[in-house]
Amino acid sequence: MTRTIDKRATLSYVGSVLKYLSAAMLVPLLVAVIYAEDAWVFAASMAIGVAVGGGLERLDPDPELGPREGLAVVSLAWLAAAIIGAVPYLLAGYGTSSALAHPVNALFESTSGFTTTGATALAEISFDRHSHAVLMWRQLTQWLGGMGIIVLMIAILPELAVNGAQLMRSEAPGPDLQKLTPRIAETARALWAIYAALTLAFVVLLYALHLVGLAPDMDLYNAIAHGFSTLPTGGFSPEGDSIAAFSPVVQWAFVPFMVVAGVNFALFWYVIRDDPTEMFGNTEFRVYLGLVTGFSAVLAVGLFWGGAPTTAIGGATRGVAGNALRQGVFQVASLMNSTGFATANFAEWDTQTRFFLLLVMFVGGSAGSTGGGIKVIRWLILFKTLRRELYTTANPDVVRPVRLGGEVVDEEVIRGILTFTLLYFLIFAIAAMFIELDTTRIGQPLSGTEALAASLATIGNIGPGLGPLGPFGSYEFLPDTTKLLMIVLMWIGRLEIVPVLALLVAGVDE
Amino acid sequence: MTRTIDKRATLSYVGSVLKYLSAAMLVPLLVAVIYAEDAWVFAASMAIGVAVGGGLERLDPDPELGPREGLAVVSLAWLAAAIIGAVPYLLAGYGTSSALAHPVNALFESTSGFTTTGATALAEISFDRHSHAVLMWRQLTQWLGGMGIIVLMIAILPELAVNGAQLMRSEAPGPDLQKLTPRIAETARALWAIYAALTLAFVVLLYALHLVGLAPDMDLYNAIAHGFSTLPTGGFSPEGDSIAAFSPVVQWAFVPFMVVAGVNFALFWYVIRDDPTEMFGNTEFRVYLGLVTGFSAVLAVGLFWGGAPTTAIGGATRGVAGNALRQGVFQVASLMNSTGFATANFAEWDTQTRFFLLLVMFVGGSAGSTGGGIKVIRWLILFKTLRRELYTTANPDVVRPVRLGGEVVDEEVIRGILTFTLLYFLIFAIAAMFIELDTTRIGQPLSGTEALAASLATIGNIGPGLGPLGPFGSYEFLPDTTKLLMIVLMWIGRLEIVPVLALLVAGVDE
Numbered sequence A, B: 001m002t003r004t005i006d007k008r009a010t011l012s013y014v015g016s017v018l019k020y021l022s023a024a025m026l027v028p029l030l031v032a033v034i035y036a037e038d039a040w041v042f043a044a045s046m047a048i049g050v051a052v053g054g055g056l057e058r059l060d061p062d063p064e065l066g067p068r069e070g071l072a073v074v075s076l077a078w079l080a081a082a083i084i085g086a087v088p089y090l091l092a093g094y095g096t097s098s099a100l101a102h103p104v105n106a107l108f109e110s111t112s113g114f115t116t117t118g119a120t121a122l123a124e125i126s127f128d129r130h131s132h133a134v135l136m137w138r139q140l141t142q143w144l145g146g147m148g149i150i151v152l153m154i155a156i157l158p159e160l161a162v163n164g165a166q167l168m169r170s171e172a173p174g175p176d177l178q179k180l181t182p183r184i185a186e187t188a189r190a191l192w193a194i195y196a197a198l199t200l201a202f203v204v205l206l207y208a209l210h211l212v213g214l215a216p217d218m219d220l221y222n223a224i225a226h227g228f229s230t231l232p233t234g235g236f237s238p239e240g241d242s243i244a245a246f247s248p249v250v251q252w253a254f255v256p257f258m259v260v261a262g263v264n265f266a267l268f269w270y271v272i273r274d275d276p277t278e279m280f281g282n283t284e285f286r287v288y289l290g291l292v293t294g295f296s297a298v299l300a301v302g303l304f305w306g307g308a309p310t311t312a313i314g315g316a317t318r319g320v321a322g323n324a325l326r327q328g329v330f331q332v333a334s335l336m337n338s339t340g341f342a343t344a345n346f347a348e349w350d351t352q353t354r355f356f357l358l359l360v361m362f363v364g365g366s367a368g369s370t371g372g373g374i375k376v377i378r379w380l381i382l383f384k385t386l387r388r389e390l391y392t393t394a395n396p397d398v399v400r401p402v403r404l405g406g407e408v409v410d411e412e413v414i415r416g417i418l419t420f421t422l423l424y425f426l427i428f429a430i431a432a433m434f435i436e437l438d439t440t441r442i443g444q445p446l447s448g449t450e451a452l453a454a455s456l457a458t459i460g461n462i463g464p465g466l467g468p469l470g471p472f473g474s475y476e477f478l479p480d481t482t483k484l485l486m487i488v489l490m491w492i493g494r495l496e497i498v499p500v501l502a503l504l505v506a507g508v509d510e
């Protein structure tokens, strides 16, 4: 049986997404006007996006989507977002010595933004090199990508809601998409409303700290910029020193919001609806909090005993309880759910501490959160499944389902999780090999561990890696081939691999 | 429901295995007599093994085994074999400066032998340092472990055959154990007969090459010694330079027998029974041969273009077609199915060639062969399963079973393979981390890639790794903690992980 993908319907949907996403450039345009910078960059980019998007939209005025078109829309919409997002970088960088003048860097930065990875191709991040508008666009891409551009479109475009449930499932194929309301558009709106409200609360908090004098560098621009990149587990900052640029009070203020960003946003909806047991009785939520707490404690103790060299950004932690605790909690809250902010250069920490962070990075956020990676619920079901298989090996006469929170997990869901995890590890490992070979080729070799961290940092949408790719480093020096690979890794990582590969398999079949 | 393991029955069976395995020390005893070496080492070891084994046997004169006891017998029998195998090393090393005087090294060498890993804790391998008898025992342990010590016991002990099928399945839990004959003892005998006949043929070939003057160093001792370690995909050699010690003709002679060692031995039984289509129509067999051929060609071309430094053992390959072909074919035939013989120091080859060899090492042998690792049939079913999952993602209305060679693969088998592979990767990765940290601790750090190779070389029962653990290197310098971890890795790797872990889970339940 040959099945074809309806290309006109697919491109029409992608065109809609592109058009409305381009409209978001009004924000950096406004910033450019305020700071008297080159507003034409964003005016032109927006015009291009709206024109191309509108043109594609006309290919099919009344598009209908099957499962294959759904996969194609989601995969291509994220690609289209990355491309249109790169246009202002290119225009702003044109004719300058900025890294963004190079198309691969611009696409890298845009993909890293929308996918909430937060890895940067910029060697120097400062207002001397980049305009306020460009650096704010960088932040905004993270916010747009955080809750999912498809979810956003479903929330604002009623005509997309017809195929909404299926599209949302393709965008976030995790095992736990809950329909909060009978109508999917309402669910999408509820999720975005919670996300926006939490973002606003964080911006207000940061700016309030500034106004009372506890955060001298956290002006309104910085408060909004970091609001745009915290709830989406993004990790971009207009400050070259990331969150180490701010006072300890500000660093502590980030922690609860970073932790919240890794929680299933649907649970907050239940809390609003006066049903807090849905949150506090949720197995994944409890394990997520337990892991953040446990890992933080281990890292804080480790840093107190040794870990951070005295000279590094972030200061000495050995024997300094307050600093060890703050650094430990911050880095775990940031790295476990794939945010990637840093208050210390953990790339310079000792070997066992860096290995510990690598393990932490493998966890990921919760299903339905903005966090990337393998995710807590998958690890839970995975360990329960492995235990079940071992149990039935020793007791072949027993049939035992896998249960989570009292409910039986469907065997098909289990198979999906096993498939995802294996693909994740295979792609991660092969990409790491490629990265090491490719950097060896240009004479700037990453070590084996650094190559593994780089692969994980991009496919897991984390951002910072180790060595020269650490939190205060840059991906700029990497060869274009590695950057292109990483663009693919960030893209398929954000979509949790399966949709993109399923589309490829469907394409091969066709 | 609490289930207990019948400890007396389990230990009684393990005692039988121990007793009869110890009798195999007659071979090195004979060698010691011939070479006028200290025969008391093996007489004493044999006495200990027979006494302890016989004592355990009496715990339960008529033992009955359930599934849990089956797992326990197999797991503990291999442990017992490793321990009794270490006794002659300890006795021979006692009071000398030999590495074998240290219990951890002796246990490492014995475990590496029986599990057919072939990693050595000896820094210097020569008759100046070790007796002919000790080095022959080292070879013999590989031969005894190759086809499985449980299979061997079932073949020779009629009383073990009652639970034979279940025990054999626990020893080789791969997806393709075929009952060749109605009675399991006959199947075991057929497999061992084929194995012994191929071994004999290889010994005769090697010695014949010696007699006609084509293999000056391949005397009768060496011919037998290498016969003991080739068909079991073992890799031990009494020569410090492995197969590089011999002439190109001898090296070529090894290739077909190494390739055969990675083939499902049941297929030879069909060939003997005049049913060769069972072999040549077998999907795994065809893919195995295809991979050996394809990888060999790639490596040979790679070596011809660059690869091997001129100064290394094995000679220059760049531009030397004959040598590039021989080195390429030999190393792939040896490393893919986990044999681990070498004719060149591949640890010194360039980065991409070493990475290629790492990929080759991940393949493994065939089910029912003596080869270790993940194995060809698992990769086949894995890729077909991943493809199926991706296909049904794009076509959710289609139900599609996984087929191999025209037959539907049971979903339970698929789940078992997914479980095994995930456990394999998880343990492999965590062990590599531990190895890197532990070697860093003692101030002799392995690089990230070397630590990964070391983990793979032991859990995959391959033997040689990279860096200082290369084919002409030694594991001696590693800290005891890493050696003990590797002993566990070799043990659970040989038993394909699941039985040992299932036993642990059953033990925790109890």
Ligand SMILES: [K+]
Binding pocket: A116, A117, A118, A233, A234, A235, A338, A339, A340, A461, A462, A463
């Ligand atoms: K991130």
Ligand SMILES: [K+]
Binding pocket: B116, B117, B118, B233, B234, B235, B338, B339, B340, B461, B462, B463
């Ligand atoms: K081996």
